[in-house]
Amino acid sequence: MNKDVIIACDFSSAEATYEFLDKFTDEKPFVKIGMELFYAEGPAIVRNIKARGHKIFLDLKLHDIPNTVKKAMAVLSALDADIVNCHAAGTRAMMEAALEGLTRADGTRPLLIAVTQLTSTDQAAMENELLIHEPINEVVMKYAKNAKDAGLDGVVCSPREAADVHNYCGSGFLTITPGIRFADGDVGDQKRVMTPADAAKAGSDYIVVGRPITAAADPVAAYKRCVKEFIG
Ligand code: C5P
Numbered sequence: 001m002n003k004d005v006i007i008a009c010d011f012s013s014a015e016a017t018y019e020f021l022d023k024f025t026d027e028k029p030f031v032k033i034g035m036e037l038f039y040a041e042g043p044a045i046v047r048n049i050k051a052r053g054h055k056i057f058l059d060l061k062l063h064d065i066p067n068t069v070k071k072a073m074a075v076l077s078a079l080d081a082d083i084v085n086c087h088a089a090g091t092r093a094m095m096e097a098a099l100e101g102l103t104r105a106d107g108t109r110p111l112l113i114a115v116t117q118l119t120s121t122d123q124a125a126m127e128n129e130l131l132i133h134e135p136i137n138e139v140v141m142k143y144a145k146n147a148k149d150a151g152l153d154g155v156v157c158s159p160r161e162a163a164d165v166h167n168y169c170g171s172g173f174l175t176i177t178p179g180i181r182f183a184d185g186d187v188g189d190q191k192r193v194m195t196p197a198d199a200a201k202a203g204s205d206y207i208v209v210g211r212p213i214t215a216a217a218d219p220v221a222a223y224k225r226c227v228k229e230f231i232g
Helices: 014-021 035-041 044-051 066-078 088-102 123-128 136-149 159-169 196-202 219-231
Strands: 004-008 030-034 056-062 083-087 111-115 154-156 174-177 206-209
Touching (some): 014 035, 014 044, 083 088, 088 111, 111 174, 123 136, 136 154, 159 174, 159 196, 196 206, 196 219, 206 219
Parallel strands (some): 004 206, 083 111
């Protein structure tokens, strides 16, 4: 199992991202590129960060009809991202199509991770707007199981859900967990947080850490602290 710390590079331009990554001289952290940076800079940002030697989690959360997702995933696979994701709400057929699109001629492919229920969706919104009446934890577990049955590699979830996901879908099913804060750090807008050490104890496979590293006075030291707490 490759436990790792993924830095959420939530910057609005390539320039700001490179300025941040240039601070790292001895190590090449795994980075997450989200919609803002990808839509601002296009596929070149993925190629360039790859060429600098980083692994990339391309967090674009695809959700469309299966044929469209399959073709889009083939494009992302050619960019050589290491992890990509899609919404489990797109159904098993869409997730299977995503996997097919991602798989290269030589059989290799990036890891494919599902988003279950966004943490911004609460029980009330789910019931009143989406007409889903089951408890949210059961919905998350069912979506995780759908993803597993479709052949996906894991889910993005809270570190608090990691143990349940592993119980429900098996220990090899990956949990990628944001909402990480140092014990002595600012929580910011995250509601339910965990330290890197506690996320490790909870069984997270990868932690996604943004501002505790990107906004730190010394981002490299903050990254190293995260790795030490999470991996040892
Ligand atoms: O700065 P911070 O550590 O809060 O960043 C967390 C990252 O993880 C952000 O890129 C955020 O969009 C992402 N994320 C999250 N919660 C989710 C899914 C993704 O915080 N449920």
